[in-house]
Each structure stands twice: as C-alpha cells, then as structure tokens.
Amino acid sequence: MDVMPLLLLVAGSAAIAAVARRTPVPAPLLLVAVGLAVSSVPGVPDYTLDPHVVLPLLLPPLLHTAATDSSYLDLRAQLRPVALLSVGYVLFATFVVGWALYLLVPDLPLTAALVFGAVVAPPDAVAATAVARRVGLPSRITTILQGESLLNDATAITAYRVALAAAVGEGATWAGGIGEFLLAAVGGVVAGLVLMAPIHWLRTHVKEALFQNTLSLLTPFVAYAVAEQVHASGVLAVVVVALYLGHRAWEVDFATRLQEEAVWKMVAFVLESAVFALIGLQLPVVLRGLGEYEGALAAWYAVAVFLVVVAARFVWVYPATFLPRLLSARIREREANPTWRGPFVIAWAGMRGVVSLAIAFSIPLTLHDGEEPFPHRNLILFLTFTTVIGTLVVQGLTLPPLIRLLKFPGRDAQAETLAEANAQAQASRAAERRLDELLTDERNALPAPLADRLRIVLERRRNAVWERLGQANPVTGESVDDTYRRLSREMISAEREVFVKLRDARYIDDEMLRTLLRRLDLEEAAAFRETA
Missing domain, CATH: 1.10.287 (Helix Hairpins)
Structure with missing residues (x-):
C-alpha cells in the first residue's frame, strides 16, 4: 500500500488550512479551491473518495467534536427549529430536488432522481458552523445551524437508503420506508442513550488520563458501529453520546480535560482540512465518468440543480420560521418575534459538503439483478460534485459580507x-x-x-x-489583566531559560528538566486561562 499520497494529502491540507487562518477566506473554501487546482496538475494521483472509509471513519469523529462543543441546553431550547430543519427540510429537499431532476433529465427514473435528492439534501456539518463562528453570528442562529448539521445526516442517509432500495428494485414500499426511517431514528437515539452512561462512568472512574483519552477517541467509532450493527442510525448514536459527555465533562478530572481538548482540536483540524481538500481533488474522477453528459448540457443541468437546491431551502425556511408562531399562541408568548434577516441567513447557509459526495459514491454500479447499470449514475455523481462546489463557493464566499450587510447585532x-x-x-x-x-x-x-x-x-x-x-493603561493601551499576563509570561520565560542552561551545564538531567518545564507550562496555562 502506497502511503505517500495519504501523507501528502494530510500534510498539504493542514498547511493550506493554516495559511487560510491568516487570510479573510474561510479555510473550507481555500482547501476546495486548492484541491481543484491540484487535481488538474499532471502526475497528481487520484484520490478516490471511498464511502466505506468516509462514513464510518471520518464522519463519527467530526460529529463527535461538533457535538461536544455544542450546548445541550441551547439545542434543547431551539429544538423546534432544529427538528424542522434536520428532519423536515431534508425530506422536503429530497422530494423537491429529486422531482426537479426527474422533470429535467429525459429517461431518468423518479426513484433514481429521489436518490440524488437525498444525496444533496443535508447541509454540511463542518462548513456552515466554521463560517458561522468566523463571522460572529448571533448565538441563536449559530445554535440552530449547529443542531441542524449534527442531525440532518441521519435523515439524509436513511432517506437515501429507502430511495436506493426502490431504485435498484428491492421492492421497497412507502410503509416499509417509513418503518425503516423510524427504526433508524429511534434506534439511533436508543443506542446513544444505552451507551452514554457506561462510557461516562468509565471516564469518571478510570483515573489514568491517557486511558481516558484513548477511550474518548474510540467513543464515536464504537457508538456508530454499535448502532449500525442493529440497522439504526450511527449518526444519531454518536450525537447523543457526545452531547451527554460534553454536558457532563466537568465531572472528569482536569488532566483528562486538558489532554482531551488538545487531542480533539488536532483531530478535528486534520480531518476537516483533509475532507475539504478531498472534495476538490475528486474532480478528475468525476469528469472521467461523466460519459454522454458533456459541455453545455451538463453545465445547464448543474446550474438548474444548484438554483433548485438554493431556492428549496428558502421555500422551507421562511414558512418553518413564521407558521408555528401564527398557529401557536404559546410560541408567540414565549419567543421574541423574529425578523426576516435571521431566516435569510439560515437559508443562505445551506452549504453542502463531503457527506453528500460520500453518499453519492456509495451508489451501486448496477441494479438488483447485477447486470443492468444504475440509471444515470455518472450524471448523479457530477451533479453532486457541482452542487457541493457551487454551494461552498457561492454561498460560502458571500455569507460573511451578507451578514455584515444585514448588520446583525454583535455579542x-x-x-x-x-x-x-x-x-x-x-x-x-x-x-x-x-x-x-x-x-x-x-x-x-x-x-x-x-x-x-x-x-x-x-x-x-x-x-x-x-x-x-x-480602564486600559494610558501608555500601553493594555488592561491591568493583560499586563499581569504579559509580566507573568516574562517571569516564567526567565525561569525556563535558567533551567535549560542548568541542563546544558549538566547540573540537572533531561528528566528533571522536563519535570520543571511541565510545572512552568501548567503555571503559564493557568495564568492565560484566568484572563482568556
């Protein structure tokens, strides 16, 4: 197995993401753009997106990181809009986009069109929240987008499985589809509820921080695998467990929390960077399989589908925002009256990502009989790719200036x-x-x-x-707090230099140096955290 392409992918994407932090361009967009550019360079190996790797190996840790950073209490407070988006909108988009493609492409079966609708229905868990955090959206809108992105993959994957069963001729029925959906949803939640308490018990009763962090890294994969083993939603199981662990994180000892925060930040950074770079690098694979759909016809289909995807979200978001208020006096009494600006941003933040591509690549080559090819599979892959790229570039680039234009009140x-x-x-x-x-x-x-x-x-x-x-210092402009932190660091730095000189003079050995430096590191971290 040649590991060099994988190493180049991880190293290159991490470097680009680090550069993006120094530019006004969001990291996901720059990674996709560079991936697209690199994919056209001769000699660059193909990076095929394997759904058997992305869904069980990349999706669980990304969902776990996002869920543990979310607030269970805030999500519970916004449960209605989150549910309307993560379940209602995804099903709505599946039917609307699928029906539009069915009308647009001659000879395309409705079942295959619905497969495509389910593929592009879920907005991405990483892209939307990354942009939302960067531009400083109001906390309520950020919570809604985070909650939607945590749960919508479960709805989309289940809808995809139902539509795919009908498309390949496995005799799926509407009743069977609804039953499978309920089994996946309820089963995923139950699996999460069953696993969360034992895992948390282990985290609080095992005192070795290294073992606890090993358990933390395994947790999302275990939750996903257990749920999928009983044909339930692994996505929901991961989210339920992660929300519980994040809500009860204060019960774990400080060493575990310090290590866990650093470890998961690194994992999320590497995976998010590689995932968006992979989106751009898929271009040669997608174009080679396009077949008869080339040139102006393929471009027309891509633009039409993109417009339908964007419009469908607006068509859903505004009624889902205002109709519950019109129908319920309790909601009107309990919640402030929303303006048009919040729903507009939520509707425009529907960027698609790697989950859509992974699901699309999992579409089988043939129907149930194993002989007849899956109808228009190459076109579905191409349109998935263009929809993902279109939403990331068009909506991702315009979302920050749009938010500034709408003048949302800052924190x-x-x-x-x-x-x-x-x-x-x-x-x-x-x-x-x-x-x-x-x-x-x-x-x-x-x-x-x-x-x-x-x-x-x-x-x-x-x-x-x-x-x-x-008040700030009239000379330096620093607050008293900042001055204290700077002076504390200067003192610690002076101590650190002395310890290193003593080690170099062989007065102390390296083991003692590491012990002394760790003590200073903890003091510096404490001084920073008191004021950060």
Whole structure:
C-alpha cells in the first residue's frame, strides 16, 4: 500500500488550512479551491473518495467534536427549529430536488432522481458552523445551524437508503420506508442513550488520563458501529453520546480535560482540512465518468440543480420560521418575534459538503439483478460534485459580507464579562467558605504563609475578570489583566531559560528538566486561562 499520497494529502491540507487562518477566506473554501487546482496538475494521483472509509471513519469523529462543543441546553431550547430543519427540510429537499431532476433529465427514473435528492439534501456539518463562528453570528442562529448539521445526516442517509432500495428494485414500499426511517431514528437515539452512561462512568472512574483519552477517541467509532450493527442510525448514536459527555465533562478530572481538548482540536483540524481538500481533488474522477453528459448540457443541468437546491431551502425556511408562531399562541408568548434577516441567513447557509459526495459514491454500479447499470449514475455523481462546489463557493464566499450587510447585532462583550465576573464571585465566596471550614480542622493545619497563598490565588482569580471591565493603561493601551499576563509570561520565560542552561551545564538531567518545564507550562496555562 502506497502511503505517500495519504501523507501528502494530510500534510498539504493542514498547511493550506493554516495559511487560510491568516487570510479573510474561510479555510473550507481555500482547501476546495486548492484541491481543484491540484487535481488538474499532471502526475497528481487520484484520490478516490471511498464511502466505506468516509462514513464510518471520518464522519463519527467530526460529529463527535461538533457535538461536544455544542450546548445541550441551547439545542434543547431551539429544538423546534432544529427538528424542522434536520428532519423536515431534508425530506422536503429530497422530494423537491429529486422531482426537479426527474422533470429535467429525459429517461431518468423518479426513484433514481429521489436518490440524488437525498444525496444533496443535508447541509454540511463542518462548513456552515466554521463560517458561522468566523463571522460572529448571533448565538441563536449559530445554535440552530449547529443542531441542524449534527442531525440532518441521519435523515439524509436513511432517506437515501429507502430511495436506493426502490431504485435498484428491492421492492421497497412507502410503509416499509417509513418503518425503516423510524427504526433508524429511534434506534439511533436508543443506542446513544444505552451507551452514554457506561462510557461516562468509565471516564469518571478510570483515573489514568491517557486511558481516558484513548477511550474518548474510540467513543464515536464504537457508538456508530454499535448502532449500525442493529440497522439504526450511527449518526444519531454518536450525537447523543457526545452531547451527554460534553454536558457532563466537568465531572472528569482536569488532566483528562486538558489532554482531551488538545487531542480533539488536532483531530478535528486534520480531518476537516483533509475532507475539504478531498472534495476538490475528486474532480478528475468525476469528469472521467461523466460519459454522454458533456459541455453545455451538463453545465445547464448543474446550474438548474444548484438554483433548485438554493431556492428549496428558502421555500422551507421562511414558512418553518413564521407558521408555528401564527398557529401557536404559546410560541408567540414565549419567543421574541423574529425578523426576516435571521431566516435569510439560515437559508443562505445551506452549504453542502463531503457527506453528500460520500453518499453519492456509495451508489451501486448496477441494479438488483447485477447486470443492468444504475440509471444515470455518472450524471448523479457530477451533479453532486457541482452542487457541493457551487454551494461552498457561492454561498460560502458571500455569507460573511451578507451578514455584515444585514448588520446583525454583535455579542455584548461587556455584558458577557459582567456575567462571568458575577459567576466567578459566587464561586470564590463558596471556595472561601470551604477553605475556612477546612482550616478549622487540625488535620488541615497549614503555616500562615501557605494559607494566605491559597487566599491570594483565589482573590487573583476573582479580580481578574473584574479587571477586564476596568480602564486600559494610558501608555500601553493594555488592561491591568493583560499586563499581569504579559509580566507573568516574562517571569516564567526567565525561569525556563535558567533551567535549560542548568541542563546544558549538566547540573540537572533531561528528566528533571522536563519535570520543571511541565510545572512552568501548567503555571503559564493557568495564568492565560484566568484572563482568556
């Protein structure tokens, strides 16, 4: 097995993603663009997107990362719009886009057209939230987009399986399709509910951080595999488990949380970068299989499908936003009246991604009899590719300026800092009371300087947030908080240099140096986190 193409893919995509962070272009778009350009260079190997790799090996960790970073409470508060998008919209888009393609392409069976509709129905889990975080959307819209992207893949994959069974002639019925959908949805949730408590119990009772992080890396794959084994939705199982673990992460020891955060950030960065680069690199594979559909005809189909995909989302989002308010007095009393701007951004943020391509490549070459080819499979692959690229480029590039044009109110940094300071003050008072209780016990006796040091650390933690609300230094422009952090780092850096010189002089060995440096690293991390 030649591993060089894989190494080049990972290294190249990571480098491009790192460069993108220094440019105004979102990383997903730059990765796709570079992938497209590289795919046309002679000698570049083909990177075939294997659905048997993408769905079980790439999708679970990406979903796990997104779900653990999401808020269970916020998602629960936005359950209605999330459900309407992740289930209702995906099914609506499957039928609308499929029917449009059926009318557009001569001799295309409706069942095959519905297969395509299910393929391009789900917006991408990574692209939309990456752009949303970068442009600073209001938290409610970001939560809705995150929730939709976490759950819509399950709906789309199930709809695809039902449509595919009908297309290949396996005798699928509407009743059977609905039953399969319910089995996948309910089974996926149940699988997640069954797995989440034992996994969390292991995380809280096993104290070795390395083992806990190994368990963390295995968790999304185990949840996905267990659910798929019983023909349930692996996507939903992963999301349910990850939401629970993220909600209860405070119960895990600090060493695990520190390692886990670093590990999953690295995993998500590498996978997201490689996934979007793969989208661009698929161009030669797709074009070679296009066959009879070339030139103006293929371009016309691609533009028409893109327009239908974009329009269908607007047709669904606005009624789904305003009709529930018209029909329910309770909703009108409980929720603020939405403007047209929020639904417009949600509708425009429907970018497609790697899941659509992976599903499309899983379409079989032949029908159930094994002899007759799957109708228009190459055209479906081509239109999937152009729809993914079109939504990423057109919507992805225009979404940030659109949000700035619509002038959404930004986050109130002062109010957030004030809430943080009040929360820290309450926690500090509780810690002081606990410290006083402990020091009255003879078993906890400490010399006065050490007891005072505990109180000073607590006071510093409490005051750090309030200082962010204070005035800046008239000379440097820094807040008191920033100055404290900078001076702390300078002191730690001076200590670090001395330790290295002592190691070089053979006064201490490398093992002792690593111990001392780790202690400084933790102090520097603590100083940063107190003010970050």
